[in-house]
Amino acid sequence: MKKYLLFLMALVVPGLAHAADVWNPFMGYNDHQVAINFGQGVDSGFLIPPPSRFVPFYMMPHIQYSQPTTFFKLPARQSLNFGETVGMGKKYGWNWKSFSIPMLFASGDVALLYGKNWYYATGVGVGFQAQQNDRLGAKLLFQFKISAGYRFNDCWGGEIYVQHFSNGNTADENYSYAFYGLGMTYSF
Numbered sequence: 001m002k003k004y005l006l007f008l009m010a011l012v013v014p015g016l017a018h019a020a021d022v023w024n025p026f027m028g029y030n031d032h033q034v035a036i037n038f039g040q041g042v043d044s045g046f047l048i049p050p051p052s053r054f055v056p057f058y059m060m061p062h063i064q065y066s067q068p069t070t071f072f073k074l075p076a077r078q079s080l081n082f083g084e085t086v087g088m089g090k091k092y093g094w095n096w097k098s099f100s101i102p103m104l105f106a107s108g109d110v111a112l113l114y115g116k117n118w119y120y121a122t123g124v125g126v127g128f129q130a131q132q133n134d135r136l137g138a139k140l141l142f143q144f145k146i147s148a149g150y151r152f153n154d155c156w157g158g159e160i161y162v163q164h165f166s167n168g169n170t171a172d173e174n175y176s177y178a179f180y181g182l183g184m185t186y187s188f
Contacts, residue, residue: 024068025114026077026121027187028154033077034186037062039163039179041085043092047144047164049178056088057096059163059179069108076110081125085177094135099177103129103165105143117151137173141165149185157185 027033041057042049062083069076083103087096105127113120125143132139147161165177 022068024075024077025111025119025151026066026075026109026149027068027157027185028151030154030187031067032188033064033066033068034188035064035066035159035183037064037083037159037161037181037183039161039181041087041096042178042180043094044178045176046178048146048162049164049180051180053092055091055094055096057099057177058086059083059181060086062181062183064107064183066109071108071110074110074112075114075119076108079107079109079125081105081107081127085129099133099135101129101131101133103127103141105141107143107145109145109147119149121145121147121149123147132171134173135175136165136167136177137171138167140167140170142168151185151187155187157187159183159185 039059041055043053043055064079064081066077066079069078085099085101087099105125107123107125109121109123111119111121123145127141128139129141144164147159149157149159151157161181163179167174
């Protein structure tokens with residue numbers, strides 16, 4: 001398990017060099033980015049959940065601050081994230097209201113395919129939720145994300161994504177959280 005934690009930390013720990021005049025598909029020539037994301041919950045244990053079994057569970061809002069970087073010469077971004085999961089009612093045997101919890105995590109995204117105004121990326125993160133619950137069984141969270149984005153101009157962009165949160169089998173229970181989402185980015 002320590003090997004996985006060290007690998008994840010290497011992806012998300014700040015400090016990788018980036019020059020201000022280097023173009024990055026996430027934010028162009030800008031050095032900062034703020035994003036606001038909203039996600040729809042899916043009841044699935046898969047890393048990439050199928051778009052079925054939607055539940056009354058939302059990521060509202062998920063605020064992200066990012067800076068450009070590289071990962072093995074691929075364009076990337078490193079981010080600090082704050083999100084609030086909001087649940088309502090019961091569905092598929094879960095009381096979703098009991099999972100309304102704030103979370104804080106660091107993440108890194110790498111652009112695997114990209115063009116002048118678009119990108120396809122994947123990323124990982126590690127963080128904490130404010131309280132333990134019976135779905136994840138731990139405060140510790142690991143995140144996996146696949147996203148596609150489009151930059152409308154020098155400052156504004158949009159993303160669609162699939163995001164998965166898990167405790168990485170660090171506790172007895174590990175049913176995970178998964179979201180399909182939309183986001184808006186502002187780079188400066």
